[in-house]
Amino acid sequence: MNITVIGTGYVGLVTGACFAEMGSNVTCVDVDAAKIEGLKQGILPIYEPGLEPIVVNNYKEGRLRFTTSLPEAMADSNLYFIAVGTPPGEDGSADLQYVLAVAREIGQHLKAYSIIVDKSTVPVGTAEKVQAAIQRELDARGVHIPFDVVSNPEFLKEGAAVEDFMRPDRIIVGAEAERAREVMRNLYAPFNRNRERTLFMGVREAEMTKYAANAMLATKISFMNEIANLCDLMGVDVESVREGIGSDARIGYSFIYPGCGYGGSCFPKDVKALIRTAAEHGFDTQVLNAVEARNNQQKTVLFDKITRHFGADLSGLHFGVWGLAFKPGTDDMREASSVVLLEALIAAGATVKAYDPVAREAARATLPADWFASGRLVLTEHQYDALKDVDAMVLVTEWKPFRHPDFEAMKRLMKQPVIFDGRNQYDPKQLQALGFRYAGIGRGEHQPATRAELKIVAG
Numbered sequence: 001m002n003i004t005v006i007g008t009g010y011v012g013l014v015t016g017a018c019f020a021e022m023g024s025n026v027t028c029v030d031v032d033a034a035k036i037e038g039l040k041q042g043i044l045p046i047y048e049p050g051l052e053p054i055v056v057n058n059y060k061e062g063r064l065r066f067t068t069s070l071p072e073a074m075a076d077s078n079l080y081f082i083a084v085g086t087p088p089g090e091d092g093s094a095d096l097q098y099v100l101a102v103a104r105e106i107g108q109h110l111k112a113y114s115i116i117v118d119k120s121t122v123p124v125g126t127a128e129k130v131q132a133a134i135q136r137e138l139d140a141r142g143v144h145i146p147f148d149v150v151s152n153p154e155f156l157k158e159g160a161a162v163e164d165f166m167r168p169d170r171i172i173v174g175a176e177a178e179r180a181r182e183v184m185r186n187l188y189a190p191f192n193r194n195r196e197r198t199l200f201m202g203v204r205e206a207e208m209t210k211y212a213a214n215a216m217l218a219t220k221i222s223f224m225n226e227i228a229n230l231c232d233l234m235g236v237d238v239e240s241v242r243e244g245i246g247s248d249a250r251i252g253y254s255f256i257y258p259g260c261g262y263g264g265s266c267f268p269k270d271v272k273a274l275i276r277t278a279a280e281h282g283f284d285t286q287v288l289n290a291v292e293a294r295n296n297q298q299k300t301v302l303f304d305k306i307t308r309h310f311g312a313d314l315s316g317l318h319f320g321v322w323g324l325a326f327k328p329g330t331d332d333m334r335e336a337s338s339v340v341l342l343e344a345l346i347a348a349g350a351t352v353k354a355y356d357p358v359a360r361e362a363a364r365a366t367l368p369a370d371w372f373a374s375g376r377l378v379l380t381e382h383q384y385d386a387l388k389d390v391d392a393m394v395l396v397t398e399w400k401p402f403r404h405p406d407f408e409a410m411k412r413l414m415k416q417p418v419i420f421d422g423r424n425q426y427d428p429k430q431l432q433a434l435g436f437r438y439a440g441i442g443r444g445e446h447q448p449a450t451r452a453e454l455k456i457v458a459g
C-alpha cells in the first residue's frame with residue numbers, strides 16, 4: 001500500500017514508521033523543513049523509545065520517505081493520514097486550522113479516488129468539515145473526484161508509542177462507506193494477526209470515542225488525586241488505598257496513581273475541548289469541570305507542601321528537581337507539572353537545579369530564557385549534581401533511575417535532608433529511618449492537619 005502521512009510529530013512519525021515496518025510504502029510530509037531534513041539524516045525530532053531504528057531502517061530500505069511537498073507525496077498515493085496538531089484555541093476548543101489547511105491542500109491536488117483518514121484528535125463533526133473543505137477545492141477546480149473521509153483516532157501513549165501502535169488495545173475506525181472500511185481493514189490486517197482489534201463504527205462515534213477515552217482516564221487520575229488529598233488530611237496512606245481498590249477488577253490498577261497532576265499534550269487539551277464542545281451544545285459537563293479544576297489544583301500541591309514546610313518566602317533557599325518531562329520516557333514538556341512548580345518556586349525567590357535524563361534540550365527551548373540567564377534555574381548533566389547543597393529535593397517525573405537512588409549519597413550532598421515526592425516513589429518509613437523529612441502525595445503526613453485545613457474541612 002502507498003500511504004501519505006501528513007504531520008511528522010509524535011503521532012505522524014510513529015504512524016508512518018510503523019506502517020512502513022509492516023511493509024507499506026509511506027511518505028511522511030511536514031511543513032517544518034528542518035524536521036524533514038533531520039529525518040533524512042536519521043535525526044529524530046522527538047525522543048521515543050524504539051522509534052529511531054524503525055525510522056532509520058525503513059528509510060534505508062526505501063519504504064519510508066520524507067518530504068515537505070504534499071503534492072509530491074500525493075503523486076503515487078491515495079490514502080492520506082492527517083496527523084497534524086489540534087492545539088487548544090483561546091476558548092479551549094480544538095484549533096482546527098492545521099487540519100483544515102491540510103484538507104484544502106489535499107483538495108487542490110487530488111487526482112483520483114482517495115481516502116482521507118483523520119488521525120488527529122478532533123471534535124465530533126470535524127470529518128464533515130474536512131469533507132466540505134476538500135469538496136470546495138474540487139468544485140473550484142471544476143473536477144469531480146470521489147473521496148471518503150475516515151476517522152481513525154490514535155491512542156498511543158508517549159514513551160510507549162511504538163509498542164502501543166504495534167500492539168494496540170483496539171483500532172477505532174469510523175467510516176460510512178464500505179469501500180473505505182475495506183481499505184482500512186486491509187491496512188490494519190498485520191496488526192490484527194492474533195486477535196481482531198478493529199472496531200468499525202460511524203465517523204462521529206469514532207471522533208467521540210477518542211475524547212471519551214481520554215476524559216475517562218483523566219477522570220480516574222483526578223478522582224484518585226482527590227482521594228489522596230483527603231488521605232493527607234486524615235493520616236491515611238493513599239498507596240495502600242490504591243492497591244486496595246485496584247485489586248477490584250471493576251476498578252483496575254491502571255491510571256489510579258496519584259501524583260502532582262496530569263500533563264502532556266493530550267489530557268489537558270482534550271478535557272478542555274470536550275468541555276467546550278459540550279458548552280456549544282448548552283450542556284454543562286459537571287464531572288469534567290471538576291476533573292480539570294482538580295488537576296489544575298493538583299499541579300500546585302507540591303509547592304503548597306514546600307511552603308508549608310519552609311514558609312511562603314523561599315528567598316535564599318535552593319531546590320533540586322528530578323524530572324521535567326510530563327511523564328517518563330519522553331522529552332515532551334507540554335503542560336508538564338514541572339513548569340508550574342518551577343514558576344512558583346522561582347516567583348517565591350528560590351533557585352533551582354533540575355535534572356531530566358532526556359528533556360534538557362526541550363526545557364532549554366521552552367522555559368523562560370531569563371530563568372537561565374539570572375541563574376534562577378540551572379540544568380545539570382547528572383542526577384546527583386542537582387542535589388548539591390540544596391535545601392530539598394523534589395521528584396516530579398518518575399524516571400527509572402530516580403526510583404531506587406542512593407539515599408545515603410543524597411543525604412551527604414544535600415544541605416537539608418528533605419524530600420518532596422510528587423509521584424509516591426519512595427517508602428516514607430524507610431526515608432524517615434534514614435533521617436529524611438518526607439512528603440509524598442496523600443501519604444497521610446499532615447496528621448494532625450493544620451488549623452486552616454481543619455477549618456476548610458469543617459466548612
Ligand SMILES: NC(=O)c1ccc[n+]([C@@H]2O[C@H](COP(=O)([O-])OP(=O)(O)OC[C@H]3O[C@@H](n4cnc5c(N)ncnc54)[C@H](O)[C@@H]3O)[C@@H](O)[C@H]2O)c1
Pocket residue numbers: 006007008009010011012029030031032035083084085086098101102119120121122154155156157158265266
Ligand atoms: N502526542 C500524543 O501522544 C498523541 C496521541 C494520540 C493522539 N494525538 C493527537 O494527534 C495529533 C498530533 O499530535 P502530535 O503530538 O503528533 O503533534 P506534534 O505537534 O508533535 O506534530 C504535528 C506536526 O504537524 C506538522 N504540521 C502542521 N501543519 C502541517 C501541514 N499543513 N502540513 C504538514 N505538516 C504540518 C507540524 O510541523 C508538526 O511537525 C493531535 O491532534 C493530538 O491531539 C497525540
Ligand SMILES: O=c1ccn([C@@H]2O[C@H](COP(=O)(O)OP(=O)(O)O[C@H]3O[C@H](CO)[C@@H](O)[C@H](O)[C@H]3O)[C@@H](O)[C@H]2O)c(=O)[nH]1
Pocket residue numbers: 121154155156157158159214217221254255256257258259260261262263264265266267326327
Ligand atoms: O495513574 C496515572 C497515570 C498517568 N498520570 C499522568 O497522566 C499524564 C498522561 O500520561 P499518559 O496517559 O501515560 O501519557 P500520554 O502520552 O499523555 O497518553 C494519553 O494521551 C494520548 C493522547 O491523546 C492518548 O493517545 C493515550 O491513550 C493517553 O494515555 C502524565 O502526566 C502522567 O504522569 C497520572 O498522574 N496517574
